[in-house]
Amino acid sequence: MSPRADAVRSRERILEVARGRDARTLRLNDIAGDAGVGIGTVYRHFPTVRALIEALSVETLMRLGAAADRAVAAPDAHAAFRGFLEDALTLQLQDSGLETVLTDLALTDADLHDECAIARGKVFSGYDAVLSRAQRDGVVRRDLSVAQLQRLICGLEHAVRLGAPADRDLLLDILLSGMRPAALDSPAAAIG
Amino acid sequence: MSPRADAVRSRERILEVARGRDARTLRLNDIAGDAGVGIGTVYRHFPTVRALIEALSVETLMRLGAAADRAVAAPDAHAAFRGFLEDALTLQLQDSGLETVLTDLALTDADLHDECAIARGKVFSGYDAVLSRAQRDGVVRRDLSVAQLQRLICGLEHAVRLGAPADRDLLLDILLSGMRPAALDSPAAAIG
Amino acid sequence: MSPRADAVRSRERILEVARGRDARTLRLNDIAGDAGVGIGTVYRHFPTVRALIEALSVETLMRLGAAADRAVAAPDAHAAFRGFLEDALTLQLQDSGLETVLTDLALTDADLHDECAIARGKVFSGYDAVLSRAQRDGVVRRDLSVAQLQRLICGLEHAVRLGAPADRDLLLDILLSGMRPAALDSPAAAIG
Amino acid sequence: MSPRADAVRSRERILEVARGRDARTLRLNDIAGDAGVGIGTVYRHFPTVRALIEALSVETLMRLGAAADRAVAAPDAHAAFRGFLEDALTLQLQDSGLETVLTDLALTDADLHDECAIARGKVFSGYDAVLSRAQRDGVVRRDLSVAQLQRLICGLEHAVRLGAPADRDLLLDILLSGMRPAALDSPAAAIG
DNA sequence: CATGAATGAGCGTTCATTCAT
DNA sequence: AATGAATGAACGCTCATTCAT
Known part of the structure; x- marks a missing residue:
């Protein structure tokens, strides 16, 4: 049976x-x-190829969701945000299908297998929570949306893939620095 | 004749x-x-397809080289650097073959048509001049290499392509902010 | 299964x-x-085309191998040799790919499908046996090698293809006569 | 002008x-x-390609015609015939287009450029003269036609091309022996 | 007359997808 | 449910031939 x-x-x-x-x-x-x-x-x-990619993504999505949970729970806002981005980047470098699942605007929940749609939903809300918290705590500029953040990670993934894995930390550092609130944006202002 | x-x-x-x-x-x-x-x-x-892509890239490469020249000649270091990145991003968004020509490490000058190799060479030295000047003038952190900068642009191009063209300015702003020297890196430090 | x-x-x-x-x-x-x-x-x-030609040749090669076996076993040396050449010619006229498989020196056993390599090997040794026997029995001149004999058949095949099938017997007869030992080579000598 | x-x-x-x-x-x-x-x-x-091949063949055809003339004029019938076949083979190995011009039955004089048709005509009559003389003098079996002789040369050309040029003399020797009159055909008969 | 750019039928080959077994 | 043979649209590319310059 x-x-x-x-x-x-x-x-x-x-x-x-x-x-x-x-x-x-x-x-x-x-x-x-x-x-x-x-x-x-x-x-x-x-x-379809898509179905396979989605199936593969489920596990990664769940890990990414967990990373978001950890970030939200972590005490230091800045460290939490940085840690989450590191995790997201690592996962996207491991699972090259993630980008599509996360950023294809034509891909609604209805198009996805249930399991995948749910996992993706958790990632979306996780992203939202992490970003909101970072913005609330003054760690990230407020004019950055969740979707834009996701695309930035994808861009970073792309840049790292073009070069050596060793670039990873530097590029991530740049991205993180760049997302800090603009209030203290210019060195001059800070010095003054 | x-x-x-x-x-x-x-x-x-x-x-x-x-x-x-x-x-x-x-x-x-x-x-x-x-x-x-x-x-x-x-x-x-x-x-070959490559030959066509290269031919297309020549014009874009020349424009990019010219943009670098302008940036080097411009008075304000920060504005010059920003202007150059804007131009570079715009051109890469227009010519999707540029990324390959600029970042494919396996693509030596010998593989390229003369005209293309020359134009690419000018872009490389232009990038170098622009970045050096920006670093010398304290506008960009010194631990960023030309190749890394190019890949960052490619990553940005990728991110913009994933979303709406409207993202362009915000994402570029983030990247630029992120590349500023790390001396005054943390807001806390600046505030303190 | x-x-x-x-x-x-x-x-x-x-x-x-x-x-x-x-x-x-x-x-x-x-x-x-x-x-x-x-x-x-x-x-x-x-x-590949070659694979198809080889597949086609296997059956012909096996028939040719069998013809060689018959020739070796036949009592009359001269008749046996003639019979074998007739069979070989007939088979090559039927299967125009045989020539390549048999005479392309660049075509090693490793290049061939197993079945084909084996069948070809049998033909080679069959040719050898038939020719050796004919030479031992004084039916064929001793300065003729197996490879040369094969090429002569190919030449004959070519000549027949250029004209009418009716030429076949005459041309084969000429070839056979020509291969007899040279000891009594000139009519004059024989008469004298 | x-x-x-x-x-x-x-x-x-x-x-x-x-x-x-x-x-x-x-x-x-x-x-x-x-x-x-x-x-x-x-x-x-x-x-057309054919026209070029024909043009190339004219010179070779004239040489072949001359060879026939020499053969007819030579004193020793056997040597003359052998010499002619040698010449014919040599010329065909040099000019791979000759075969077509000489043996393509669909190629009438009307299809050929005048110069070529004439040269070919001379070769045909030359072949006829050489063969007739050889047959008259008992050097060649009488049941061999001009066309068959030509095709035999083509077959020989083909066989030589398949192997090494060194085969040339042996194979030619075999062909010549094979064309001798059949009256004294069998060694046994000759001995007896 | 010479030129060589243009043409496009046609070849070899791949690969996502279907469906008989 | 599993298999893998069958399919054929579509691709990259060649080359004999035509024709505008």
Whole structure:
């Protein structure tokens, strides 16, 4: 009565193989081959490339949601915000499909598998909470929206991918500095 | 003797059509169709997609080089740097092939058409001049390299493409703020 | 488990159509059309033209190997040799790809599909056995190598293709006569 | 009043370049490039590949005709015949287009340029004269036609091309031996 | 006459997707 | 449920031939 064992194993192997791939150049045929599974099986589990990317993203989204929770709970506002951005960047570098799931405006909850839509929703509200808190505590300028913050992370991800991973910290530092409230924006003002 | 009139016209039409395309998904066949030109003609002028992208980039690169010259000559160091970044971002948003030409490390001068290699060389030295001047004048932190700056622009380009053009100014502002010298880095320090 | 029925049918139809073609001007796309099969199917079974030619040659090679076996076992040395050459010529006229498989020196066993390499190997040793026996029995001049004999057959094939099939017997007769030991080479000598 | 000087020079260069090519894989575009001449010029002089091959063949045909004349005039019938075959083979190995001109049955005199048709006609009658004389003098079996002899040479050419030039003499020797009259055909008969 | 730009049919090949087994 | 053979649109590219300059 558990014919699902095979199915579960297949799904698992497919996801495992896909995780090692760049989501932007996924080829379902290859995945099937490397997972030791028929193409038909891949399509049964994931009717479109998008579906596979979404499935992969669920786990990452949940980790990102957890990171947001931690950030909200952390005592130091600045450190919390920085820590969250670090986590977000790390996760996006690991899961290249995340960008699409998070920023494709044409992708409504209805388009997503339930599990993914829920996880994404938590990330959105997590982002909101983290950013709101940072803004409330004067750590981040108030004219930055959640969507813009997300896109900035994506831009950062892109920049890091273009160069060496070693750039990561410097670029992140720049971004963080740049998001501080503009009130004390100019060095001159600070000096004066 | 001089390049034939019809050849010039063909080349022009091809470039014109290609300019309206995303360089990352160019189809030489499509270009031919939309330019009202035979496939063979496109291949005669641009044997590879790369060749076409390079040809497109030459003009943009020259504009970018000119922008660098202006920035170096401008009186106010901060305004000059900001102006240059604005120009760079604008040009990259217009010419999606620029990123490759500027940041593909595997792309040496030898791989490029002479005209393109020269124009790129000028942009590199222009970037260097602009950044050096900005760092010398205390407008930009000294631990930022030219290559990193270029990648940051690419990241910004990416972020803007993901959202609305309206984000442009805010995101650019953030990036600029973030690049200021770190000496007075933390608001707390400044306040204290 | 066993090769699927439809796959076998496709393979068969492709081979059947290809058999009716000149191997030197095979078009995989045409084959597909005439076999009532998708292009992709042809490529799945035969990734290159060479693969198809080899597949076609296997059967012919096996027949040629068998002909060699018969020739070696036949009582009359001269008749055996003649019979073998007749068979070889007939088979090469039927399968225009055989020449390449047999005489392309750049084509090592490693380049060939196992089945084909094995069949070709048998033909080579068969040729060797037939020729050796003929030479031992004084039916063929000893300064003729296996490779030369093969090329002579190819030349004969070529000559027959240029004219009418009716030439076949005469030309073969000439070739056979020409290969007899040179000891009694000149009519004059024989008469004297 | 001699605007033909250019034309003559162009024609010459084209022929010169083409002579260094294999007639079976000629590409008019390449010829043009290597001859430092426009494609249009090549087409003006030689509207089809065939026309170029024919033009190239004229010179070879005349040499072959001369060889036939020599053979007819030579004292020793056997040596004369052998010498002619040697010449014919040598010329065909040099000019790979000769085969077509000589053996394409669909190619009537009307299809050929005058000069070529005439030269070919002389070769045909030369072949006839050489073969007739050889047959009359008992050097060659009488059941061999001119056309068959020509095709045998083509077959020999083909065999030599497949292997090393060093094979040439042996294979020619075999062919010559094979064409001797059949009366003394069997070694046994000769011995007896 | 010479030129070489333009043409486009046609080839080899890939790959996302469907569907018979 | 799993398989993988079949499909064919679509791509990149070549090259013989035409024709405007």
